[in-house]
Amino acid sequence: MSTLRRSRVVAVALIAIVVGVVGALILVPERASAADRGAWQAVATTDGVRVSARKIPGQAFPEFRGVTVMKADMFQLLAILDDAPRHCEWQASCKVMRIVKRYDEFNRVLYHRLDSPWPVSDRDVVFKGGVTVDWKRKVVWSRFRALSGMVKVQSGVVRITRMYGFFKFELIAPGQIRATYQVFSDPGGWLPAWLVAAASKKIPLHTLRGLREQVAKTQGQYAAFHKRYNPAHGGQVPAQFQPGGASDKGAKPAAQPAPKAAAK
8 A cells, every 4th residue: 555545544543433332322512503513515426325525613633424325234233343352353443442431331532542543643533422312313323522531542543532423323224224424533743634634434334344245254253232223133222222212311412512613
């Protein structure tokens, strides 16, 4: 792989952070209305993944979204996201993904480090994820956002401190899921904004295509997860995710937080 191509892949990987936990709903203090952001603009459609981007006031980096339809079982997708150590099998430049703390069965904090070739420094991020369920619409949301602290910053590694997004899985037909991946991240450190913005267009493509391939690769490998949670395999959906449960209340997603503009 050429140096230029590797640099582009690295730039993509810097903000291609995916959630790897089935957790509790995350509440964040800052909210932004849709009017505060730019309109979604189509970027490209490749391998069945439709990619869009929009500007955020005061930020050098845009927010990206990818949408695709895949053949998958909802519980298989959740099992893949839950299996944090195996994220490095399908996420570009993933060097480490590990659980930092388990608050309970559905509430975890994770650490993710991205491998970058010299002279670009590795990036890492500490983040927490969450799940809500809209039973009427047959939609599962898995949200995530960066946290501060929890893991000591290592020498030579740039910590990502501003990042949030979500996965959205909609059951549109038996065995068919419309998957949406949306993310905003500031990779930190010094990187040309134009390079990150240009390369970042591939983030949703790489993420959703990788997830789709992982579904096929892991068929039959999450028997324990299905047996515990999937009713079709003798499992039981946790009470908080059942109709009328805690996660079903206010199922309509709130606006994502807008990061503060960088100080000038």
